[in-house]
Amino acid sequence: MKKTRALILVLGSAAAHAQTSVTLYGIADAALVSESGGAGGTVAKVTSGAAATSRIGFRGTEDLGNGLSAIFTLETGTKIDTGELDSANTLFNRQAFVGLKGGFGTVALGRQFTPYHNMMVKVVDPFATGYAGRAGNIFPDSGTNVRTSNTITYTMPATRGVDAELSYSAGEQAGSSAGRQYGGAIGYTAGPLALRVAYNNKNADIAATPDAAAVLHGAGRNTLVGASYDLKWIKLHAGYGIDQGYNSAPLPNANNPYGGTKPTPSTDGREALLGFQAPIGPGNLMFSMMHKDDRTAFDQDASAIGIAYLYMLSKRSGIYGAYGHVKNRNGAGYTIGNNTESGSGSTGWNLGLRHTF
Structure with missing residues (x-):
């Protein structure tokens, strides 16, 4: 009898240590979008993910015992308007990782x-990089500044309000550091105050091929300093960015949206943002104003404003309206986009419905 009880205890302990959970989650977001001010004139359309990218994801964890867990996330972007994947021939284009x-x-x-990007979402941008007012209209929050493949990350647990994260993405080019990218962030949180600074460095070289010599561009570097302060009745946001080097600040829309001389991405620029969130009624009001200071000889500055209101119908569903406008100088090509699109003109409107599950 004692042996049987001992066996049951051992098996029970092993089962407890091997507890596994898998969660299915996602967002379904669709909006009516109007864009104007570009060379193509006014565009009206149904867009997926104007506030937050529509997605389906699987998140899992397994308890390995002694405080250690195995984790994974597989997340794909979807288009509510057409039913397609966000990225052709890529299933889990948003996130795909495993860790401890x-x-x-x-x-x-x-x-x-x-x-x-994590800092932009959590600290700097009151729109959390969505809607027509997103920070990515001015700040270089696009492409590999948002996410990278072949990446190793380390996140430090918060200690006395201080936390940090590191990231390294291998370029995986034989005999070349082309495409390599690394970065990090460190932050401090104390009650309503959050302070954070992030750095990003990406090698913009093009590796040699059997038919072409290597092209050396050097590194593009981004530094971002930001803060937020939550007064409960209003949450204040601020951010300041420094971009230097080739491809440090690619234009969200590089297709010459305003005609005439093609805009030139800045290789030496500064961005500033001031904004807030405020709970009003059953929803949340968001606002920001931004400025781009291009310090190259082109002097292609820009200023933008954005405002949005998310009205919650329930804990998971809400309707929203948003407006954004950018004023370009000296042929600058900044556009008003949203969470999934780069935009085609200087003014954008969103009216949408979002459901999370």
Whole structure:
């Protein structure tokens, strides 16, 4: 009898240590979008993910015992308006990683968000990089500044309000560092105050091929300093960015949206943002104003404003309206986009419905 009880205890302990959970989650977001001010004139359309990219994801964890867990995330972007995948021939284009989490922090390998983008979402941008007012209309929050493949990340657990994260993405080019990218962020949180600084460095070289010599561009570098302060009745946001080097600040829409002389991406620029969120009624009001200071000889500055209101119908569903406008100088090509599109003109409107599950 004692042996039987002992066996049951051992098996029970092993089962407890091997507890696994998998969660299905996602967002379904669709909006009526109007864009104007570009060379193509006014565009009206139904867009998927204007506030937040529509997605389906699987998130899992397994308890390995002694405070250690195995984790994974597989997340794909979807288009509510057409039913297509966000990215052709790529299933889990948003996130795809596996890792270990314990008292030491979290280590993960795969396709992941950068520390720069994480800071933009959590601290700097009151729109959390969505809607027509998103920070990405001015700040270089696009492309590999948002997420990278072949990436190793480490996230430090918060200690006395201080936390940090590191990221390294291998370019995987034989005999070349082309495409390599690394970055990090460190932050401090104390009650309503959050302070954070992030750095991003990407090698913009093009590796040699059997038919072409290597092209050396050097590194593009981004530094972002930001803060938020939550007064409960209003949450204040601020951010300041410094971009230097080739491809440090690619234009969200590089297709010459205003005609005439093609805009030139800045290789030496500064961005500033001031904004807020305020709970009003059953929803949330968001506002920001931004300025781009291009310090190259082109002097292609820009200023933008954005405002949005999300009215919650329930804990998971809400309707929203948003407006954004940008004023370009000296042929600058900044556009008003949304969470999934770069935009085609200087003014944008969104009217949409979002449901999370």
